[in-house]
Every structure is written in structure tokens, then in C-alpha cells.
Amino acid sequence: MSTIRFNALKEALKRVPVEIKEEERKSEAFGKNVFNEHSMRQFMTKEAYQSVMDAIEFGKKIDRKVADQVAAAMKDWALSKNATHYTHWFQPLTGATAEKHDAFFETMGNGRAMEKFGGGELVQQEPDASSFPNGGIRNTFEARGYTAWDPTSPAFIYGTTLCIPTIFVAYTGEALDNKTPLLRALQAIDSSATAVCKYFDKNVTKVNASLGWEQEYFLVDAALAISRPDINLTGRTLLGHSPAKGQQLDDHYFGSIPRRVLSYMRDMEQECMLLGIPVKTRHNEVAPNQYELAPIFEEANLAVDHNSLLMDVMERVAQKHNFRVLFHEKPFAGINGSGKHNNWSLATSTGINLLSPGKTPMKNLQFLTFFVNTIKAVHDYEELIRASIASASNDHRLGANEAPPAIISVFIGSQLSAVLDELENVTNGKLSPEEKTDLKLNIVGKIPEILLDNTDRNRTSPFAFTGNKFELRAVGSWSNCAGSMTVLNTIVAKQLKDFKVEVDALIEKKKLKKDEAIFNVLREYIKASKKIRFEGNGYGDEWEVEAVKRGLSNNKTTPEALKAKKSAKTIALFEEMGVMSKIETEARHEIELExxxxxxxxxxxxxxxxxxxxxxxxxxxxxxxxxxxxxxxxxxxxxxxxxxxxxxxxxxxxxxxxxxxxxxxxxxxxxxxxxxxxxxxxxxxxxxxxxxxxxxxxxxxxxxxxxxxxxxxxxxxxxxxxxxxxx
CATH class of the missing domain: 1.20.120.1560 (Four Helix Bundle (Hemerythrin (Met), subunit A))
Structure with missing residues (x-):
């Protein structure tokens, strides 16, 4: 073989796994390098601590005096961890993260210096807004942009740098990042969902969207990767004949993890523990040299930050182990590609998962309310969901008999489908005593039993209900979760907002009782969204034909799919929910097309x-x-x-x-x-x-x-x- 290839293979074959000594339990290492609630209590004054907690829980502003106290505490904590620099860590529209490091250093004159970090440096910085994608929002000569501290995502130390999660906006106020629209969408879902929760529990004061992503990836030897210009420059192989043995024997999936890979995983997980990323699951995936890791669910904003940070950690640790991580959705032809399944749910301030049934008919009615409204939201905005997961790399994966098709549909299982079919027959108007009894006891009351047995899943469905959450399976492994999560939370927030208006109107105008009004509105939603529900094989040609009959879109390519992002319907949605202005929406469409x-x-x-x-x-x-x-x-x-x-x-x-x-x-x-x-x-x-x-x-x-x-x-x-x- 060629000299380059021979030397690369020789280097790869003599790799010795790096032995990692786990000197402490994961629970003891977890969050050590995070300025979390525990660290804040240690280093902050009571006033500063309470101010930050109010900002996190209630969105209250932190005044400048308190910001100085927070900055001083953060600096002292960081210096105690041997940090030398700080940075505003943000997520521009490149899909990656960005940072500019400044030292905790200030000269005092007379040849003296000191460590300095104040409220001004904490709250706001000024990177060059014209050097990042902006979709025409900023001219090249208009460079000013701002990063602003996001207190809802804790600061952390990475290496010797204090990283402060921030948003990134233009001088004129438009969002230039992935985080700002996500935070607005989470605020919208909180407002809409909390208002609906009041029908069932007056004590609910807040609703958080939760996210649990599953990150798939490939590991290849670094020396072999370097010998491939296509891998180095595009993240995938542009040519290469399939090997005689691929994944056809199914012998890699859930198999014994190779020693060198396990060594890498342990090292990477240790870094994650220190950074407060709650990774829990690891295993071999279907394709050779393909793996997956998954965390414990977190609040969506933090989960998105953690996934972005994780991808950087994975690449840095891989260098130490002479590996190259491939996040591309389809790095090798002929074998399975990689996705990033987004498991989404809603949780109340009282500790209730709104997509999990309860022990009483009223709790089950609450479940049905959020369940049906989510399905209706997906039905109404299926093209926008498809657009949210569109990319040049994900086009290789969608519909390739290894991932969901480009047709967006919802899988809920046959038992829950039967429940919704029964609810279609609810009387239009007031319920008779017999109907109330039948609904509460025989239909709604039996939902927990139904879900207990409803364990089958449909891996061909892009949006599937899996017991107590919905799983958006079509997100690409290279993607930032913020895009799809912004869309999903916005459309559900809009749907819940409309739902409350309709229920209140029935209560006020038709004098229906609350549960009767809810049943009547849900019945109409079940009918209106029925065509989005599909229980069959999403890979089959028959489904494409059926989807056309149902009027569902099948946008197979990114240029086709992205058109939904600048439609009048999308612009109106984002403006109504306060998530993005028309300028911000159109700018993102232009950036993604480019x-x-x-x-x-x-x-x-x-x-x-x-x-x-x-x-x-x-x-x-x-x-x-x-x-x-x-x-x-x-x-x-x-x-x-x-x-x-x-x-x-x-x-x-x-x-x-x-x-x-x-x-x-x-x-x-x-x-x-x-x-x-x-x-x-x-x-x-x-x-x-x-x-x-x-x-x-x-x-x-x-x-x-x-x-x-x-x-x-x-x-x-x-x-x-x-x-x-x-x-």
C-alpha cells in the first residue's frame, strides 16, 4: 500500500489504550467545575445569591451593584480552581460555539498588577458581529454586537478558563445566535402551559420544557483520518468502496465495547462529570465503530448548552486518544448514519410530568390535554418541523432506511389511537351523567393501564410518543439542538395559547363546565389532526403515496424544506409568540441556505x-x-x-x-x-x-x-x- 496509508495503518494498529484511573465516584466529581447552586452559596453574599436565583426562577433582572458582587464571587471561585482567563461562551449561527479569552489581569502602575473581574465584564462583552453569520442583519462595516450573560445556565471552568454562557445580539437588538430564540421559546411555552395547567392545579407557577438528547457518533483512528482529505475537510468520506463485512451480521450493536474505545469513553465521561453534564448511557451502535451516549434529562436550555459543550469535549478528548470523532450524519456510504434523538417533555413547578398520566381521571385529562395539543401543533406546523432539522448532511440520512423519512408524522401506538378514536365521539356541548362516567372511568381513567402495556416503538416515525415524552428522532447528529427545540416549544406554546382561548370561550359563552369544555375542544383537535398520526412503516413506498393523499409534505431536500422557514405562516407564528422578529426569521433562512x-x-x-x-x-x-x-x-x-x-x-x-x-x-x-x-x-x-x-x-x-x-x-x-x- 502507499507509504502514507501504510504508516497511518501501522500507527493505528500499535495504539495502546490510555488507562484512566477513576479516583473518585462520579457522584463526587459531578459539577466540581461548575459555578452551581452549591458553589454560589459558598462564595456569594445572601443578597447576590438570592438575586441570581430570582433571575433563574422568575426571570428578574440583576442590578449592577449585585452584578459586581456576583462577578467577585465568580472570580474568587474560578481562581480557587486555578483558572487564569474568562470568556463569554456563546453559540453563533455557525452551529458551533465561540469564545474569546481574557485574563483575570489588570495593571495598577508602578510595575504592579492584580486579578480583576467586575460586573461589567460579567454582564456584557462586545465581539465582532460582522464576522459571524448574520443573514444581512449587519453590514460588514457595522461590527458592533453584544454578548450578554445568561444566568439560567451556570458558568463553568474548562481547562483554565471560566466560561460564562451568554446570548449574542446585534447592536440593534436582533438575535445573532441559537440561544436567544430558544430562551424566548421556553418563556413562551412556560407562559402558555402554566395558564393551561391552572385548569387542573392552581398551585402551578411555572412549566419547564425538558430535553434528553441521544448523541450518536463514529470514532476512527486519527492517523487513518488524516490520510483522507475528504474526512478532514467535509467530515465524511466522499468515496470508498464498501467492505466485504459491514453491519450485516448485527454483531456490533450493543456488543462489548473495545478497550481503546472504552478508555476514551471513560476519559470523556470524567470530563463531563466535572462540567456537570449528566451522561449516563454508553453503548455500541449499529454500524462498525459507531457509538452512542445519552444523559439524564435536564431543563431544555441547559441540555442544549451541555450538548454543544459535550461535542467540544468529545473532540478534545479524542485527540488525546488518537481518535477522530465524526459527527456527520452519514460519514460512510452503505452503513447506518448518526442522529441526535431529542426526547422532549414538560414538567411543572409542582414536579408533575405533563406528558405522563396520573392516578386520577383529572390528572389523566391533564395528560390528554397536553398530549393532544402537542399532536395538533405538529400537525399544523409539520413543514416547519421538517425545516428545523434540515441540513446538507442530514439529507443523506433522512428516509435512508435507518432514520425517519422526510415526511413528518406522529406515532402514538394502537392503544392510545383507540383512546383518541373514542374521544372523537364526545357529545358537542354538555355531557350527560352517563357520558361523564364513561369518559372518566372507562376511557380517561384507564390511560395509565394502557400506557403500561404500550411498550412497542416505531423507529421509522420522526415524532413518536414513548410513554412519558415525545421523541423527535429526525434531528441530525451534527446539529445544534436549539433549532429544533425552538420550533417545537414555540408551536406547542402557540397551540396551548389557542386552546385556552377556545376553552374559555365555551365556558363563558356556552356555559359549559370546565371539563366539558376541555373535552369538546380536544375532540375537535383530534379530528383536525388525525391525518398526522401514522402507525405503519415509514420506510415503505406506500407511506409516500398515502402521505400525498393526506396532504402531508414530503420535502426531501434542504433547499425544498427551508422554504417553510420564511413563509408568512412561520413569520406570523414567531412574531406572535415573541420568539423572533421577521428580520431574525428571514436572516436565519438566508444563513441556512448559504x-x-x-x-x-x-x-x-x-x-x-x-x-x-x-x-x-x-x-x-x-x-x-x-x-x-x-x-x-x-x-x-x-x-x-x-x-x-x-x-x-x-x-x-x-x-x-x-x-x-x-x-x-x-x-x-x-x-x-x-x-x-x-x-x-x-x-x-x-x-x-x-x-x-x-x-x-x-x-x-x-x-x-x-x-x-x-x-x-x-x-x-x-x-x-x-x-x-x-x-
Whole structure:
């Protein structure tokens, strides 16, 4: 094999697992590097502590005097942990996190210095707003933007830096990050859900959205990854023939975790414990060298922050173990890709999960209320949900018989479907005593028993009810959870708001009792949202046909799906719920469309480079060897040489054919890319999606065929069998 590939494989095979000594229990390490409630009590004054807790629990503002006290306490705590710098840690619209480090250092004159960090530095910083994606909100010459402290997400120490979670906004006030709209959406769901909860429990003062993400990922040896320009520049393999053995034996899933991988996991989990990320589950996933980890559920804002931080931790720890983490949704063709299932629920200040039935009919009616309203919200905004999980990388995964299809539907199980079918027949208006008894005892009252037996799940459903939560299974592994969580919480908040208006109107105008009004409104919602419910196989062709009949969208590509993000319906939704202005909504659409274009453009350039500068020269080199062999046989056998050189000559012809195919397709792709680059916005995205991107498969076909024909000793790129089975 080539020298680079040989050395990479040799390095990979001699890796020794890094032994990690766990000197303390996870419970003892948990949150040690987090400025949490325990640390605040130790370092803050009572006034400062109470002010921060009021900000967290009730959204109250912290005045400047108290901010100085908080900053002083935070600095003392950070210095006690050997921190040397601080940073505002935020999530710009790049999908990654951002930080600028400043030292706890100030000169005093006379050659003296001191550690300094005040309320001003804590509350607000000023990064360059024009250097991050802004979708036209800011001109290049208008650089001012602000990061502002988010006290609801605790500060933490990462390495020797105090990281302060913040929002990021333009000088003119528009959100330039993922966190700000999420916080607004969480405020909206709190307001709407709390108002509805008052029907059932007057003591509820707050409702929190909770999130439990499941992070799937691949691990490949770092040396092997470096030998692949496509992995380094795009996060996935743009070519490579499938190995003889892939995942067909199902022997990797839940199998014994390889020692080197386990060593990495233990090291990474230790870092997570210190940072307060409550990771709990780890296991082998379906594909070779694919793994998953999952945490305990948390409040959604904190969970989103933790997932963003986790991805950075995973990459940094991987370097120590000579691994490369691949978060791309489809890094290898022919085997399962990776997702990030988002498990979502709502919890009250009284400790009740609103998507879990209770012990009384009234508690079960509360469950039904939030259950049905969520389904109705998904029904009304299914295209927006599809848009929220759209990306160039996730397009490879959706509907690929390993992930949910691009058609958004809701799975609730046959038993709960039967309950909703019965509720469709609720009388329009006041209920008779018999109807009340039947509803409360025989239908609503039996929901806990139904859920106890309703354990089956539908892995082909993009939005499935799984007992006490809904699971949005279509989110991509590379994505920031904030996007989909902002949409989900906003649409449910809007739905609950409308629900309360309708119930109150029935109580006031038609003089219905509260539970009668609730049943009547729920009945109409069940009827109106019935077409979004689907219990069958989401992978089947029949479902696509059925979805068209039902009027459901099937936006298979990102450019197609993103149109819903700038629709009048979406803009009105976000403006009504106070989540995003029209300018902010349109800016995000422009940014995501541009990102799609750039990712496909980069992949096209990388593929063209590899095909022409790696694959073709290698193929020609091997072809020349064959030609020399044929020439030698001719010298030996004379006119009879063809009988002895037939196989070699066939190989030469095949290699020539594939080389010609690569050259022709790369040339076509390059020309189409030049045409697409002259277009803008939706037209450019459509051109890259429908004209440029299809060239990739054609180029790959010829490259992968050459991989099978060319001498393994010459092939320059690490092969699938090495990337997937070297651990």
C-alpha cells in the first residue's frame, strides 16, 4: 500500500489504550467545575445569591451593584480552581460555539498588577458581529454586537478558563445566535402551559420544557483520518468502496465495547462529570465503530448548552486518544448514519410530568390535554418541523432506511389511537351523567393501564410518543439542538395559547363546565389532526403515496424544506409568540441556505481534487505496470501473447474507461458549479442540490470501481475496512 496509508495503518494498529484511573465516584466529581447552586452559596453574599436565583426562577433582572458582587464571587471561585482567563461562551449561527479569552489581569502602575473581574465584564462583552453569520442583519462595516450573560445556565471552568454562557445580539437588538430564540421559546411555552395547567392545579407557577438528547457518533483512528482529505475537510468520506463485512451480521450493536474505545469513553465521561453534564448511557451502535451516549434529562436550555459543550469535549478528548470523532450524519456510504434523538417533555413547578398520566381521571385529562395539543401543533406546523432539522448532511440520512423519512408524522401506538378514536365521539356541548362516567372511568381513567402495556416503538416515525415524552428522532447528529427545540416549544406554546382561548370561550359563552369544555375542544383537535398520526412503516413506498393523499409534505431536500422557514405562516407564528422578529426569521433562512450551498460547494471541490490528484494518478501508475507486463508477455510469447495477457488487457481497458468517466464527470461538475456560483439564494441552492450534487455519485462510482481494480499496495486512501474495523 502507499507509504502514507501504510504508516497511518501501522500507527493505528500499535495504539495502546490510555488507562484512566477513576479516583473518585462520579457522584463526587459531578459539577466540581461548575459555578452551581452549591458553589454560589459558598462564595456569594445572601443578597447576590438570592438575586441570581430570582433571575433563574422568575426571570428578574440583576442590578449592577449585585452584578459586581456576583462577578467577585465568580472570580474568587474560578481562581480557587486555578483558572487564569474568562470568556463569554456563546453559540453563533455557525452551529458551533465561540469564545474569546481574557485574563483575570489588570495593571495598577508602578510595575504592579492584580486579578480583576467586575460586573461589567460579567454582564456584557462586545465581539465582532460582522464576522459571524448574520443573514444581512449587519453590514460588514457595522461590527458592533453584544454578548450578554445568561444566568439560567451556570458558568463553568474548562481547562483554565471560566466560561460564562451568554446570548449574542446585534447592536440593534436582533438575535445573532441559537440561544436567544430558544430562551424566548421556553418563556413562551412556560407562559402558555402554566395558564393551561391552572385548569387542573392552581398551585402551578411555572412549566419547564425538558430535553434528553441521544448523541450518536463514529470514532476512527486519527492517523487513518488524516490520510483522507475528504474526512478532514467535509467530515465524511466522499468515496470508498464498501467492505466485504459491514453491519450485516448485527454483531456490533450493543456488543462489548473495545478497550481503546472504552478508555476514551471513560476519559470523556470524567470530563463531563466535572462540567456537570449528566451522561449516563454508553453503548455500541449499529454500524462498525459507531457509538452512542445519552444523559439524564435536564431543563431544555441547559441540555442544549451541555450538548454543544459535550461535542467540544468529545473532540478534545479524542485527540488525546488518537481518535477522530465524526459527527456527520452519514460519514460512510452503505452503513447506518448518526442522529441526535431529542426526547422532549414538560414538567411543572409542582414536579408533575405533563406528558405522563396520573392516578386520577383529572390528572389523566391533564395528560390528554397536553398530549393532544402537542399532536395538533405538529400537525399544523409539520413543514416547519421538517425545516428545523434540515441540513446538507442530514439529507443523506433522512428516509435512508435507518432514520425517519422526510415526511413528518406522529406515532402514538394502537392503544392510545383507540383512546383518541373514542374521544372523537364526545357529545358537542354538555355531557350527560352517563357520558361523564364513561369518559372518566372507562376511557380517561384507564390511560395509565394502557400506557403500561404500550411498550412497542416505531423507529421509522420522526415524532413518536414513548410513554412519558415525545421523541423527535429526525434531528441530525451534527446539529445544534436549539433549532429544533425552538420550533417545537414555540408551536406547542402557540397551540396551548389557542386552546385556552377556545376553552374559555365555551365556558363563558356556552356555559359549559370546565371539563366539558376541555373535552369538546380536544375532540375537535383530534379530528383536525388525525391525518398526522401514522402507525405503519415509514420506510415503505406506500407511506409516500398515502402521505400525498393526506396532504402531508414530503420535502426531501434542504433547499425544498427551508422554504417553510420564511413563509408568512412561520413569520406570523414567531412574531406572535415573541420568539423572533421577521428580520431574525428571514436572516436565519438566508444563513441556512448559504450554509447548504457552501457545504455542497466544498464537497464538490474536495471530490474533484481527490479524484484527479489521488485516484487517477494511482490508477495510471497501476495501468502502466499492467502495460509493462503485457509488453513483456508479448516479447516472450510473440503472436500468442494475447491468450496469456487477456486478463491484464481487460483490466487496462476497464481502468481507461473509469479514468475517462472520472475526467468527464469532474469536468461536468466543475462547469455546473461555475454556473451555480453565478446564482443567488434559492436558485443557487436548487442548482447545487439538483445539478451539482448528483455528479458526486457518478464520480464516486468510477472511483470506487478503480479501488477494486487497482493494486492495494498503491491505493493512497485508507479504505473502509481500515477506517471501520481498526479500533
Amino acid at each position: 450554509e447548504y450551498i457552501l457545504r455542497i460547494q466544498i464537497e464538490g471541490r474536495v471530490l474533484g481534487d481527490i479524484a484527479r490528484n489521488h485516484v487517477i494518478p494511482t490508477a495510471i501508475k497501476y495501468q502502466n505496470t499492467l502495460i509493462e507486463n503485457v509488453s513483456g508477455l508479448k516479447n516472450i510469447f510473440g503472436a500468442e501473447f494475447e491468450a496469456h495477457a487477456k486478463e491484464q488487457m481487460d483490466l487496462i481497458k476497464k481502468i481507461s474507461m473509469h479514468i475517462a468517466g472520472i475526467n468527464s464527470k469532474v469536468e461536468s461538475m466543475t462547469e455546473e458549479r461555475k454556473k451555480a456560483n453565478k446564482l443567488h439564494g434559492q436558485e443557487a441552492a436548487d442548482a447545487y442540490c439538483n445539478i451539482v450534487k448528483p455528479c458526486f455519485d457518478e464520480i464516486r462510482y468510477h472511483c470506487d470501481k478503480l479501488e477494486l481494480l487497482v493494486d492495494d499496495e498503491l491505493w493512497p486512501l485508507a479504505k473502509y475496512r481500515e477506517l471501520l474495523f481498526t479500533r
